[in-house]
Amino acid sequence: MAMNLIDVETEYAKDTNLKKEDVKILLEWVNKQPHLPLTSELQVIFFFKKCHYSIYAAKATIDTFFTTKKLWPDVLLERNFAKSPLKPVLDTILYCVLPKTTPENYKIIFLKTINPNVVDYSFETLFKYLDMSCMLDLHQNGSSKGHLILFDMEGFPRAYVPKISTLTFKKYFHYMQEIMPIMELKGFHFVNVVPFMDEIQTAFEPGLPKSLLSRVFLHESVEDLMKHIPRECLPKDYDGLMESVAVLHEKTKRSLLENSEFFEWQDKQIVDESKRPNKNTTHGYIFGFGNEFNGDNESGFVHF
Template sequence: MALNFFDPKTELTKDKNLREDDIKTLIDWVNKQAHLPKINEVQAILFLQSCNYRNEAAKSAIDSYFTVKTFCADLFGGRNPLQSPLRESLNVALFAFLPKKTPQGDTIIFMKLMDSNPDNYNFSVQLKHFDMVCMLGLHQEGVSNGHIIVLDMKEVVFGHLTKLGPLAMKKFLYYLQEAMPLRLKGLHYFNIVPFMDKILALMRPFMKKELLDMLYLHNTVDDLVKFVPRECLPLDYGGSVESTHVIHEKTKNKLRENCAFFDWEDKQVVDESQRAGKPKNVSDIFGVEGTFKKLELDIKKKMSLNLADVKCEYSKNPTLKQEDVKSLMEWVNKQPHLPKINELQAILFLQSCYNRNEAAKAAIDTFFTVKTLCSDLFGGRNPLTSPNKDTMNVSLMTPLPRETPEGHCIFLFKLIDTNPDKYIFGDQLRCFDMMIMRHLHQCGTSNGHLILFDMKGVVFGHVTKLGPLNMKKFLYYLQEAMPVRLKGLHFFNIVPFMDKILALMKPFMKKEMIDMLYLHNTVDDLVKQVPRDCLPQEYGGSAESMTILHEKMKRTLCENSAFFEWEDGQKVDESLRPGKPKNVGDYFGVEGTFKKLELD
């Protein structure tokens, strides 16, 4: 049976960067390595092109490719699709090269569970299945400008998570990043599940920064198609490609028809006894299997809070004294009603209060008390479940990567979905706070903070969703408790009914906040006070586009569900407060007192 490879001459014709002498040099080198199997022109082209025509990188990839495949027979050996366990595994999941490339010439590698029963899911066998689809596609269809992996999580349940082994994960992610002849351009998960953080906790220790930077999480297919053209997707997702069921059947048949290819692949192994120098073994690449036991039993530990380094905070804040921080921590930890705080939290509050210890004490007490009493705004902070998951699609809330020359951090807010029916004010405030608190705890202090609101998509229907009690609660929290050094509150692209919004805000704003409130008709007015180059591309700035910032922030929040779970656990116990316990009425009055304001 013929192996049916792509035509090397065709590849040389269509790829002007591919040179025949580079291919010959690579083949000659490989075929002189006593421990490596012989390779053909097709294989040389795949590795050379995937390594951006760098011969030395291609040599390293080829050695890693055959070495890993030889050592990891559990993942890469026994590739007969007509025999168990592969025969059954083909029915469990769809892995396919979609027929339509993106406008950039990237091939989409699509994944989806077809059988949602976790009892039928074998992680190692599915990794083998995925590699078989990829290697057959590469050898028969030839190279692409890039490859985008798209994973639909819709049918994934928690039972699948329990099947993911960290050693198999490490092996495959090493192979994907160091050996597989793909030009990976993106790794997109969509229809993400509430336990996505657990999956990422298992993956991230084995991912290089380059792979992490191309990882995207999308709640829905509508989020995905901002990055991957819908027309390239199957019919099920509104695309122009055949349905997933048709593609699945075609892919299974193609694998079954190419047993000879997989038999040929199985025979391409290294002979370590012939390697120049010291022979390698599996522990040289992946460590000892036993070292993964603790990781497997303690996934949650991998979900570290990733807090800012306190040593860096002392370095960048010369007026911050370690004895003041220690004194503040000791005071807090002696208050029976307050939760324990760590050194970073003490630094955040002390620095935001300009190193005034008594002011920091008051802010900390107010912070935890308001967050506990106002659980409607500050509780339930899991970014992977509704309503937070849906709220993140409605608006962009993000710190911008570049600070102002004064060292001020900029937080940008803008509606992405302008339908007021999808706008829930309390949920937006919660997510806004989540974004800021995550940033403060992981990026540390700044000289000041600016909040920018782009009003462009705001309609009057949004105003009707603004509740005065929630407005009072959040503005009180922002002014009295949140550990930020607020330097400016800028609204731009303001709307004709801005006076109505201000009428709702101003009764709850101190003079200091009103004095830092600015209204700008356009972005050109805004940049008279906020440097344009700090802003996203859409405003003429040097920061990434808002689409990319939005996706990155959603991913960041989703990856940090452990942080928000930790935050949710930090509550006051009013039964232990010295003196009279406090309640929400002590801070915000009786809710009924807002009825007239709401109607008027």
């Protein structure tokens, strides 16, 4: 089936700061780099916007993105929901981008445990699921001014708390904020907060960038949540005007399974280190972890 990606003209039309001549310069540069995969105009637009229309910054981010994919395959490659271990996760967790954006034009990434009796999935698998949902939405529905994460904690199993990896959180949220195209997190909202929420915060907050620590909100009620996210953006389950969680879950599963061609295309887009012009370039600090992750890998990027 066709990938049904959003038309580039839609992106140009909604952003007066986005100039075709700048995108052309960046696109020509990217596709002349022997170690980088063939990149589309749409992808270049997303990176250019992420980097606030800086060609110089976008070049570095594009290189980092395709390199990171090869360094962290557990999360960023082998993205086929028809194969284990991804397919079972679809029935236990819901990660989706809600259909309506906020008045600020923020997209809402919605997370909820569907089956609390299953706790044997890894965080790498969960982040892969999250990343696939966000990337598919970006390429099919276009960019926004930011993202909110809304996590319904009802049904979240306490047995999973010891499995929370601060290190994995740190890597993934750095990837989201600094490397992933377009993504800019504007806040975390937790609703139906569980009694052991303090244990969860202790485990995951050290992995958050400092800029996000002040944007974590705990909501004891839907009424309190609606002070931040309007009713028209929320599913019916939260007294909202959108489709129910059950409907969203089925639509998300179907979309991820039907768009295997998109994920196969993405899997092929990785760096070829054997063709990198300057193999002595050091990128050890680009992920923000200092020497902790520095390795002797050929590219100089940190090891995942």
